[in-house]
Amino acid sequence: MLLFRSRQKQPQVEAKNQANVSSSDTISPLLKSKLAVLKERMGTSSDFIIREISDTSSGPYPFAISYIDGLIDQGLLADLMESLTSDFGNSFQGDVDPAIWFKDKLPVGNLNVVSSEKQMVNSILEGRVLVMIHGVQEAYAVSILGGQRRGVEEPTSQTVVRGPKEGFTEDISTNTAMLRRRIRSADLSFESRIVGKYTQTKISVAYIKGIANPDVVKEVLSRIDMIQTDSILESGYIEEFIQDGVRSTFPTIYNTERPDTVAGGLLEGLVAILVDGTPFTLIAPVTFFRFIVSSEDYYQRYDLATFLRIIRFVSFFVALLLPSIYIATTTFHQEMLPTTLLIALAAQRESTPLPALLEALVMEITFEVIREAGVRMPRAIGPAISIVGALVLGQAAVQAGIVSAAMVIVVSFTAISNFVLPAINMAAAVRLLRFILMFLAGTMGLFGILAGLIPILAHLASLQSFGVPYLMPLAPFNKNNMKDVIYRAPWWKMKTRPVMIGDNNEVRQSANHNSFSEQATDHNKDPMR
Template identity: 50%
Template sequence: MKFIRKILDPGHGSASKAQRQESAPKAPLHASLAENIRFMKEKLGNSGDIVIREIRIGTETPIQAGIVYASGLVDTHSANSFIMETLMLDIQKTSVGHDLSSGHNLLNQLKDSVLTVGDVQQVTDFTPLFTSLLAGCVILLLEGYEQALSIDMSGWEGRSVTEPVNEAVVRGPRESFTENLRTNTTLIRRKINDPNLWLESRKIGRITKTEVAVMHINGIANDKIVQEVRTRLDRIDIDAILESGNIEELIQESTLSPFPTVYNTERPDVIAAELLEGKVVIIVDGTPFVLVVPALFISFFHSAEDYYQRADISSLIRILRFIGIFIALLGPSLYIAITTFHQEMLPTQLLIGLAAQREGVPFPAFIEALMMEITFEILREAGIRMPRTIGQAVSIVGTLVIGQAAVEAGIVSAAMVIVVSITAISNFVFPSINMSISIRMLRFPLMGLAASFGIFGIIVGIIAMVLHLCSLRSFGVPYMSPLAPIIVDDLKDTLFRLPQWAMFSRPRLVSQKNVIREQNPPTTKPHPRE
């Protein structure tokens, strides 16, 4: 906690991020081109992937120039066509190439009249120069100038847009985010073609300088939430951000809660829907998982496919999903409590059958469940880490073989294998892997309470869990809304889903302005044409 507080609190034991940036030593460029190139080679350790090309610009009084870029981060073909060819050949046909000593600033002339590139920035210090160079920009240095041009020519190899891996649907878009931030923002803008979709970029990480983008729809998102997101991101002072999980852990409210308070997804359609509800999106370069805040508890149980099917089908699927969640959380606990303390709750024939199965088992039900749950978790983790060609086969075959062998050896009962298997299968109904992990974690303390106090221990555990959930907030929004506090208008899309024509308002605690989706919502179900 102290470590997290030190990172997030700019006044805790160290100067703020802005103060450190202001006090950082400046390294201005030199007027000598040779000195600038020497300094760059020294700071970059003469790295082999840094290309330095010295050329001459002009015809009558040529000026020495240097072009520097990082191989692999730059689109080499475009750099050769739009920079080198322009400066070495095309410039000779212009007045700039014949009049380099006219007293005008040559950098401005090149920027305004020669270079046919969209993003060209002028830099005067080595710190932003190195940042631009290692971000995929081409640096143009001139002899006699203490400034340089940073020309954005980024173009590295990346993964193409593919089908989502963790959030597959039967009906709906089949595209997912990639590791390229610009590709991800493009996928979102394809869904929301509106000028009010605003994007803010910032660099986070003293060493990695990872680009982080914040997107929201102006006029729908709550301004206080947007400002809170900016504040928390600006307070982060760490050396590296390698994945959106690093950002998530540093901006969430409660670090000790097992429940996630920041939502993440790899689907552009889900992000578009969240933006239209008034939420704020955080995109981190280098990862396909995009963060959404504020996160509500009920959102982790909704799937993108719920909104592409009819309302009755979606509601039925949600009911089945919540039943699966109930089994995943309380299945082993209820079995332990009933077989240990409350045998009178079982039918006589079932009780006799369970007693016969457990006759040769040397362990109590709690130890049985604990061994089987740990075994299943090990097999699940092994199936994920193994090569894909054998991972599934090992996990499935290993589960069957170990379960059958354990029953035959008399270590566990057959009923316990069935209960643990149904629990493990029910764990896969969660659309969000984060909430699935939380439920898996909470299953073990509930098993301990069931073994100690029976049904009463389970009830106490559930009450404590509900109280904890009601105390959580995500960026100032109650985590359990619209269930606690209850908001009747927002219950149209919680446990059930009403038809699209009935969901004409946005969540009121998330978007407190422009809450109406439809200007003239129908009061009754629309009738078919006669």
């Protein structure tokens, strides 16, 4: 059973919902009144265009169109104007209602009827062309979106050797279409919301009916509806507003720019949150182990995928604990080291003026500065500066006797292990916790490390993501879900979906299906015959 964290609704939520349901002032049938409303709401912005056609040769009814320059396709706009100025005037025989003609004859794919002044303004701001006809007490929003947009490219934050090479873009309609191409089912549903007083950002919540738990979908939509803010510029805004454990270092919502990762999550019963203006999509609910798993694990053989997962788990503990263990053993527990290694480390540290804790902090902070500089520098010189800076500073620090060579090795291997983690937000959490454990190790030794790990483990055990325990299937233990945690079972053995989300449609494939080799063994015959 899912236990969702209770959230206190803000008093403005009900007013917002009522405002969304109830429309603004009714549109006047007079064309001049409609144009006056738009000019009052939009002001004198230079990219706001109004084209009024009052020539009777174009038809018996004057009309006007309005749009934002740069948000529409100029070629489709020309076709629309040609239809309005020619077909509109020639199609009337007797007393023909212009609204009926517009709905039936206009050659456009997406046409919405607008019945309020607020919807008129919102339609224009969303990039639609608003058509207003004199004498008609409604307007028509025509979707001919255009303008300059980034095309579909390979993801830059989550690269794979084997797998799809296309990633999400900043256009939400393109992103939803990419999911539709992967999941060709009528059960794939999108529910839209508009968040942000000024940005009016479109958000789509995607899930598969019959697989996703309805309570989870309802909870996600409820948390999004509670958001009261001026702007939503990236999915990170939504993540901070709706996540569990707001004061936790560990992320409780997964973000990705890979459509195949989102499609795989939807097929397991997860819910995806797509935000217009960013290529990063949110996935919830998630567990700790999803941040260690890569989408490439499902495209390779199960034995290789299992080996790589073990490498990632080892890298996680190395990135978290290696500097702390080195500080604790060299400062308080020298008797734990072999005599030869202890003599070698003592010889290196003989000329080092700083204690091990300060030495590690200096190296770690220096590496963080170099990493941040490499990210912010121009792409052409960023990697070169990072590599040269790390090599020069490390070698110079050792020769100057500020740090020992062993400390450079420890910090370097720790940084490399941190890059092994496929999820950037989980790697960032490890980086922050590493400094805390280093301080505890430098003051209390191994006892300090243990004193830091116990609260971290207790915190992970108490953390939830939309009602799902963060350490599931280990705590609470679920034997059926262990086939896709550290060990990745072959596809022909993963016959059921994870049960951590709910009990809807658990069967993923036929229960009678088996691998070809096992079928041949069971029948005791040559499979080639």
